[in-house]
Amino acid sequence: MPRFAHMSDIHVGAFRQPELRSLLLEAFEAAIDRCIAEKVEFVVMAGDIFDSNIPDLSAVSRAAGKMKEAADSGVRFYAIYGSHDFSPNFSSIVDVLDGAGLFTRAERREDSGGPLRLKFVVDPAGPKLCGVSGKKLSIDRDDYARLDREALEAEQGFKIFVFHGGIEELKPGSLEMMEAMPAASLPSGFAYYAGGHVHSRSISSLPGRENIAFPGPLFATDYSELASLAHGEERGFYLVDFDGERVTDVEFVPIKVCEVVEIRCSAGGKAAQQVNRELRDAAEGAQVEGKVVLLTVEGELGAGRTSDIDLSAVRGILLRSSPLSVLTNASKLTSRELRTAPASPEPVHAVELDLFRREITRVNTKEARLKGESGVTLAMDLLTAMKEEKRENESRAEFEDRKAAAGLKILGLGDK
Numbered sequence: 001m002p003r004f005a006h007m008s009d010i011h012v013g014a015f016r017q018p019e020l021r022s023l024l025l026e027a028f029e030a031a032i033d034r035c036i037a038e039k040v041e042f043v044v045m046a047g048d049i050f051d052s053n054i055p056d057l058s059a060v061s062r063a064a065g066k067m068k069e070a071a072d073s074g075v076r077f078y079a080i081y082g083s084h085d086f087s088p089n090f091s092s093i094v095d096v097l098d099g100a101g102l103f104t105r106a107e108r109r110e111d112s113g114g115p116l117r118l119k120f121v122v123d124p125a126g127p128k129l130c131g132v133s134g135k136k137l138s139i140d141r142d143d144y145a146r147l148d149r150e151a152l153e154a155e156q157g158f159k160i161f162v163f164h165g166g167i168e169e170l171k172p173g174s175l176e177m178m179e180a181m182p183a184a185s186l187p188s189g190f191a192y193y194a195g196g197h198v199h200s201r202s203i204s205s206l207p208g209r210e211n212i213a214f215p216g217p218l219f220a221t222d223y224s225e226l227a228s229l230a231h232g233e234e235r236g237f238y239l240v241d242f243d244g245e246r247v248t249d250v251e252f253v254p255i256k257v258c259e260v261v262e263i264r265c266s267a268g269g270k271a272a273q274q275v276n277r278e279l280r281d282a283a284e285g286a287q288v289e290g291k292v293v294l295l296t297v298e299g300e301l302g303a304g305r306t307s308d309i310d311l312s313a314v315r316g317i318l319l320r321s322s323p324l325s326v327l328t329n330a331s332k333l334t335s336r337e338l339r340t341a342p343a344s345p346e347p348v349h350a351v352e353l354d355l356f357r358r359e360i361t362r363v364n365t366k367e368a369r370l371k372g373e374s375g376v377t378l379a380m381d382l383l384t385a386m387k388e389e390k391r392e393n394e395s396r397a398e399f400e401d402r403k404a405a406a407g408l409k410i411l412g413l414g415d416k
């Protein structure tokens with residue numbers, strides 16, 4: 001029985017730490033090795049193969065080398081862009097690999113501005129693939145609004161639709177804020193819907209649309225996803241058996257490249273020295289050799305400042321037992337002392353407000369909300385949003401996306 005593999009959201013190039021970048025590549029290599037061993041006809045990659053449009057090139061080179069190895073043993077690759085590796089203005093590494101013949105883009109548009117027509121790519125084993133790439137800030141919403149679904153539904157044969165976006169009816173509870181589209185946006189009657197973008201594994205069927213699958217990442221792409229690994233979440237990809245007409249079996253193939261452990265300390269109501277002591281004790285007792293260690297401190301300190309928490313000392317203790325990597329996260333640590341500090345108006349804030357109030361009278365527009373005090377509020381909100389800084393472990397693309405989305409939301413131009 002012929003089979004194909006479905007992966008997504010691999011995010012090659014994610015993480016600043018070389019050892020984590022390397023683990024991510026190991027996961028990719030293990031997945032491709034398994035595809036070769038299982039003699040898959042082809043691999044469908046549903047977007048976000050890379051963490052940005054131009055990721056770290058040594059990571060790209062290692063990933064491309066593995067794909068070449070698979071290609072040499074007869075495995076074909078079909079890919080679309082995701083919101084991370086797509087760029088509206090610049091070339092993406094996906095274009096480069098497409099140009100080099102390493103994979104085939106599953107999105108073939110015949111776009112003349114009217115209805116969006118897609119062409120099928122026919123794999124030598126018979127399946128017909130088509131898809132819509134994920135783009136930035138839902139430019140793809142317009143694609144689905146214009147999509148000529150009837151033509152795609154009329155096509156005969158074993159069809160796979162490749163897409164990168166959440167489905168409203170299937171959104172996991174943990175991602176309820178995620179922007180999603182109704183299942184009706186997808187053409188009906190395909191044998192398999194190879195989805196990406198949702199970093200949480202699921203496969204489900206809805207009326208008229210069977211096998212809507214999201215494999216999620218092969219490893220992790222940030223701190224919180226590493227934490228889910230520590231708490232037992234499995235990551236991997238789907239292996240799909242098919243006959244000429246339909247899917248006969250879908251198997252989840254777990255990929256595990258390392259152990260991840262989390263040392264979590266709640267600082268709630270405690271003094272800084274006590275938290276330091278607890279952290280040191282936890283670090284002394286932890287079995288961390290050869291593992292990725294996450295050190296999470298959260299909650300509101302009862303006494304002392306957040307800067308009194310000495311994470312580097314705890315890190316030092318952990319490093320003595322040869323872990324693969326130690327990551328710390330105190331982004332949810334606050335202190336009562338800081339919160340009850342006298343609230344004096346921030347001088348910078350006052351200066352900005354004053355400046356906007358003076359200048360708003362010169363704004364020449366018919367839009368009422370851009371004028372007067374509401375215009376000032378809008379300008380202040382926008383300025384605050386644009387001052388946001390890049391978070392630890394956030395990629396440049398994620399950061400830019402987040403910032404642009406925040407700006408559009410304030411302007412009332414998007415709801416992401």
Ligand SMILES: [Mn+2]
Pocket residue numbers: 009048082084197198199
């Ligand atoms: Mn992704």
